[in-house]
Amino acid sequence: MDLSVQIGSLRMANPFMAASGCFGYGVEYAGAVDLTSIGAVVSKGLFVKPREGHPPERIVETPAGMLNAIGLQGIGVHRYIKEKLPELRRIGATNVVNICGSTLDEYVELARILSDAEGVHGLEVNISCPNIKEGGITFGCSLHGTFDVVSAVKKATHLPVMPKLTPNVTDVASIAKAAEDAGADAVSLVNTFLAMAIDIETRRPKLSNIVGGLSGPAIRPIAVRMVYECRRAVKIPIVGMGGIANADDALEFIIAGATAVQVGTANFVDPFIWNKLTGGLRDYMQRHRIERVADLVGSIDVTKREKQWISS
Amino acid sequence: MPVDVEARVISNTRLSSDYNVIALDAPEIARGTAPGQFVMVKPGRGTDPLLRRPFSVFEVLELNGTVSGLSLLSKRIGVTTRLLFDAVEGDVVSCLGPLGRPYTLVDPPTEAWMVAGGVGLAPFATLANALASRGVRTTLFYGARSGRELFYLDWFEARGVAMQLSTEDGTRGDRGRVTLPLERALKAHGSADVMVYACGPEPMLEAVAHVCGRYGRTCEVSVERVMGCGMGGCYSCVVPVKDAGGGQHYVRSCLGGPVFKSADLVWD
Numbered sequence: 001m002d003l004s005v006q007i008g009s010l011r012m013a014n015p016f017m018a019a020s021g022c023f024g025y026g027v028e029y030a031g032a033v034d035l036t037s038i039g040a041v042v043s044k045g046l047f048v049k050p051r052e053g054h055p056p057e058r059i060v061e062t063p064a065g066m067l068n069a070i071g072l073q074g075i076g077v078h079r080y081i082k083e084k085l086p087e088l089r090r091i092g093a094t095n096v097v098n099i100c101g102s103t104l105d106e107y108v109e110l111a112r113i114l115s116d117a118e119g120v121h122g123l124e125v126n127i128s129c130p131n132i133k134e135g136g137i138t139f140g141c142s143l144h145g146t147f148d149v150v151s152a153v154k155k156a157t158h159l160p161v162m163p164k165l166t167p168n169v170t171d172v173a174s175i176a177k178a179a180e181d182a183g184a185d186a187v188s189l190v191n192t193f194l195a196m197a198i199d200i201e202t203r204r205p206k207l208s209n210i211v212g213g214l215s216g217p218a219i220r221p222i223a224v225r226m227v228y229e230c231r232r233a234v235k236i237p238i239v240g241m242g243g244i245a246n247a248d249d250a251l252e253f254i255i256a257g258a259t260a261v262q263v264g265t266a267n268f269v270d271p272f273i274w275n276k277l278t279g280g281l282r283d284y285m286q287r288h289r290i291e292r293v294a295d296l297v298g299s300i301d302v303t304k305r306e307k308q309w310i311s312s
Numbered sequence: 313m314p315v316d317v318e319a320r321v322i323s324n325t326r327l328s329s330d331y332n333v334i335a336l337d338a339p340e341i342a343r344g345t346a347p348g349q350f351v352m353v354k355p356g357r358g359t360d361p362l363l364r365r366p367f368s369v370f371e372v373l374e375l376n377g378t379v380s381g382l383s384l385l386s387k388r389i390g391v392t393t394r395l396l397f398d399a400v401e402g403d404v405v406s407c408l409g410p411l412g413r414p415y416t417l418v419d420p421p422t423e424a425w426m427v428a429g430g431v432g433l434a435p436f437a438t439l440a441n442a443l444a445s446r447g448v449r450t451t452l453f454y455g456a457r458s459g460r461e462l463f464y465l466d467w468f469e470a471r472g473v474a475m476q477l478s479t480e481d482g483t484r485g486d487r488g489r490v491t492l493p494l495e496r497a498l499k500a501h502g503s504a505d506v507m508v509y510a511c512g513p514e515p516m517l518e519a520v521a522h523v524c525g526r527y528g529r530t531c532e533v534s535v536e537r538v539m540g541c542g543m544g545g546c547y548s549c550v551v552p553v554k555d556a557g558g559g560q561h562y563v564r565s566c567l568g569g570p571v572f573k574s575a576d577l578v579w580d
Binding site: 021022023024028029031032044052053055056057058059060061063064065066068070073216217265267268269270271272 | 313314316354359360361362363364406408537538540541543544545546547548549550551552561562567
């Protein structure tokens, strides 16, 4: 049974990736989880310089989901390369680095720096964080912005480039197309949905940032729909995410058109989820006699249903 | 190394209309737990609650000299604590741990003063046991809203812990906050070699930190923050910690804490 998938030049042993911002830098989990059992570890979003992030409260649980406004607290790319990457390399993890820029130049600088770092296997370009004002999302919300960032990053690196798209746009498929036109090797979607929760007793927002991004099972059907729309708009691989909590959820995305998937919020609930995901996928493939997971990608059947039986 | 255990509820003792002590069949976690460490808990398998919640390990339970499980002291305030309050023997609770940095243990002649506010009593049963086995003289300063909300007094007294009680309504011990008897003791024993351990609501921790600062005593506090994962993955549970350079930076309380030196934290 072949669980491996290919995203540009990035080959992964299985389609399950740890989503950015939900898995620290990977090393936090190295003691508890075999990182090589995960298709790829996507790092927390990195700017060139360290960032402090927002004051608490940074998360709040909502029905079947959670809001977060962490504000991209991070150690910056140089400390990542010096302090985290050596251990990830030693473990043999497949590492995708999520890069964030306030300007086009910052994305390019990050791409150059990381291209020279041993042990980085791909770049996820964050043009979709809903929680910070400076840059990122302003690129990801426009066709030109997306095109410009992706082309600039592509010119600066030999690594596979995968912009992470926001769902907070009218037509995510057109953004995916702009990314493809700019030479993206893949697109990942969706980032979180901009959302808000209020404490009615104090009449204060529950997050210090007032608004935050919604993730978790609550968003899954919307995310599946968006992956399906993008599948019809682009030919490059899609990495799907949004509320995946088990193999069945992941299969929805794969059947809708995702080559690989990312798991975020569910990893908070169950840090040992990874073996359960691959196990569940194997069970499904065995039951449906499917040899390669790649054969499932975009296998959704939307033809008109034939009548199975007619009563009386 | 944390482990995840689908722990059976061994017993659930209601201490009042809000407080309960729930015993969980999780010896794998209990065996490795040091005083002040916590577990991430989720009752049920559904999406309400979706995320686990952090709880200090209250007791490490033993049966015939073998570790048999752990207990949690819980106060009913939200969905998880309501489910823990209502749980019955045989129910299953997901329990991930042990997690976080424990309290620093002292040795005689240093004395230990534990300062607890309400459900902040939670880490002090394991700490009292650990200190007793080292022969450390230990006092518990324990405050609650009312005498009806002071629990396990006999348990601590049986272990030779001196008690300094306070209640906001004056029904037991000093009338007022727990810092009242604490400050009185610091004044009276000006030169005593004392380590202060605190756990409780954040305003209480801040008050204890300031009192200890004024009297030049080392104090460790266990903070409680909204926590998404307990493993360092989500960066939600941060507290501001002082830099050497006079600034501050956010530290994840699941990895850097939940126990911090009170002097290291920025109290705003």
